[in-house]
Amino acid sequence: MSVGRLKRSEITRWLRLRSALWPSRPLEVQRREMADILSDEEFNAVFVSRDRAGHLTGFLETSLRLRAEGCHTSPIGYVEGWYVVPGERRKGVGGALLARAEAWAADRGCREMASDADVEDGAGRAAHRNLGYEETSRLAHFRKALAEGGARPR
Numbered sequence: 001m002s003v004g005r006l007k008r009s010e011i012t013r014w015l016r017l018r019s020a021l022w023p024s025r026p027l028e029v030q031r032r033e034m035a036d037i038l039s040d041e042e043f044n045a046v047f048v049s050r051d052r053a054g055h056l057t058g059f060l061e062t063s064l065r066l067r068a069e070g071c072h073t074s075p076i077g078y079v080e081g082w083y084v085v086p087g088e089r090r091k092g093v094g095g096a097l098l099a100r101a102e103a104w105a106a107d108r109g110c111r112e113m114a115s116d117a118d119v120e121d122g123a124g125r126a127a128h129r130n131l132g133y134e135e136t137s138r139l140a141h142f143r144k145a146l147a148e149g150g151a152r153p154r
């Protein structure tokens, strides 16, 4: 197994892994996000893991953010997406990807790294915790459909 920066020739395989992590995200949205990431390498990086044959087994997208929940410094390295194919999990691949992202952020002056995971994602949360991340808060999201013409003040 090796971990390194995404190569241009691996973009289609990166898209395949992204689609496995975010299956409900439309392809055109994925392509737009990927183009945005690749057009700003100052603030973004994509790391991938490869097996011996060179096939991608995982990826981690990281960015520099000015602020993040529970953090006290700026800028902050942020884990935007982190995925390892099911057959390769629990072998240290996710940890190796995260270590590369942390080093990338530290090289850019970051003193903290932040991330998020779904409250119901037991494995994702366990992986964060066991790789040195403390849980800073839990957030519930809400929505309400508004009547045509907007909501009336009470």
Ligand SMILES: CC(C)(COP(=O)(O)OP(=O)(O)OC[C@H]1O[C@@H](n2cnc3c(N)ncnc32)[C@H](O)[C@@H]1OP(=O)(O)O)[C@@H](O)C(=O)NCCC(=O)NCCS
Pocket: 021, 081, 082, 083, 084, 085, 088, 089, 090, 091, 092, 093, 094, 095, 096, 116, 117, 118, 121, 122, 123, 124, 125, 126, 127, 128, 130, 131
């Ligand atoms: C989270 C994820 C990237 C971890 O990848 P991985 O290659 O399995 O990570 P590692 O092998 O480096 O595991 C690191 C540690 O995390 C913990 N861990 C990982 N998966 C775990 C699980 N299912 N249950 C409990 N602990 C777990 C373990 O302590 C593990 O070390 P150990 O195997 O020596 O005990 C992978 O599980 C994944 O792709 N999950 C689906 C997507 C996701 O949840 N992404 C993260 C939130 S965005």
